Structure formats: C-alpha cells, structure tokens
Amino acid sequence: MSARLIIVGPPGAGKGTQAGRIAEAVGVPAISTGDIFRKNVAEGTPLGVQAKAIMDAGEYVPDELTNELVKSRLAEADAEQGFLLDGYPRTVGQVAYLDALLAEQGTAVDAVVQLVADQDALVARLLKRAEEQGRTDDNEETIRRRQEVYTEQTAPIVAAYAERGLVLDIDGLGGIDEVGDRIQAALAARGITAGV
Ligand code: AMP
Secondary structure, eight states, X not given: OOEEEEEEOOTTSOHHHHHHHHHHHHTOOEEEHHHHHHHXXXXXXXXXXXXXXXXXXXXXXXXXXXXXXXHHHHTSGGGTTEEXXXXXXXXXXXXXXXXXXXXXXTOOOOEEEEEEOOHHHHHHHHHHHHHHTTOTTXXXXXXXXXXXXXXXXXXXXXXXXXXXTOEEEEEXXXXXXXXXXXHHHHHHHTTOOTTO
C-alpha cells in the first residue's frame, strides 16, 4: 500500500506542524516546496539564485522550475511509496503536471487534506500571536488580506481535486493533538493508515 497526499490550509492553521505529524504517522516524507526553495536560497545554488528575487517579491516561482524541482524530489527513493506535499501544487498548471507525472508511474493523488477554520477565529488567533511576538506589521488588515489571497489562490486547486472526491475537510481549530487525531481518522476512513 502507499499514500500520495497533499495538505492545504490557511495561514495560521498549523499546516506545517500537521504535515510533519501526518507524514510520520503514515510513513511518507513531508515535502514542502517552500522549504526546498529556502534551502536552495540559503545554499546559493543556481536554483536558489533564480528563486531568490521572486520569493523576495512574494511571487510564485515559475511552474517550469517548480515542476522540475518536484519531479526530481519525487524520484528520490524515500518517495517511492508515497509522499505528503505541502505548498504544491499551487497553480492549475502544477495540478496538471503532477497528474501527468504520477500517471506515468501508474499512480495518482490519494487524498487532499484541507484544514478549514473559521476566518474570524483564525484572525483572532493570529492577532494574539502577533501581539505576543511583537510583530506590529501584522495587523488585522494585513492578516485578513493574507487569508483572502490564500482563499483566492487555493480555491481552483481544491476545486480540481474536489471534483474527483479527494478532498478531506478537517476542522483546523483546536489543539495540535486534537486536529492531528481528526486528520488521522479521516485518512483511516479512506484506508490510509500508519505504516502503509
Ligand atoms: P511557502 O513557504 O510554501 O509559503 O513558500 C515560500 C515561497 O516559495 C513562495 O512564496 C513562493 O515564492 C515559493 N514557492 C513555494 N512553493 C511554490 C509553488 N508550488 N509554486 C510556486 N512558487 C512556490
């Protein structure tokens, strides 16, 4: 058995934390394209040099570069039996690319974990965190704007997978363990369990 998973969730919903937990529980690597880009930037690789200015401007790295990066990462031995992608796919072109890449291997995405959270509760949580950390640039307006951008950008991606019945909506509000348990239960209902 294997598990090819994607996680999506709004800023502040604890997506990175849950990604690590799911990956460990299911026994697949958590692959974050953002982390890979940041590592390349830090190491000054040719990819990092190309990506840096784009990332600094808050824009998306072009699909050609991002898709190649994902292709080579998924070709590594640890991803043979599956993976959990975090931060990819982020454009409809990337969805199509991933479909084609997996189809070549006779596989496909098994499930998309979508963390959902009440906007106002999320904003309140992020405002509290910003206050605690003294991040005065994070005011209610910028936080709400980031949530809007997330929703606008993610909606078409989630819609593509929802058409295939692959999206698992998980209530993202609650403690780390509580949310983690909800995710595991939803995955288990799809036959995706530990050590696959
Ligand atoms: P993240 O940590 O996922 O927010 O990613 C940080 C930055 O890396 C983004 O703002 C983009 O510039 C770049 N990036 C990460 N994943 C992708 C992707 N799937 N497509 C394009 N750019 C990406």
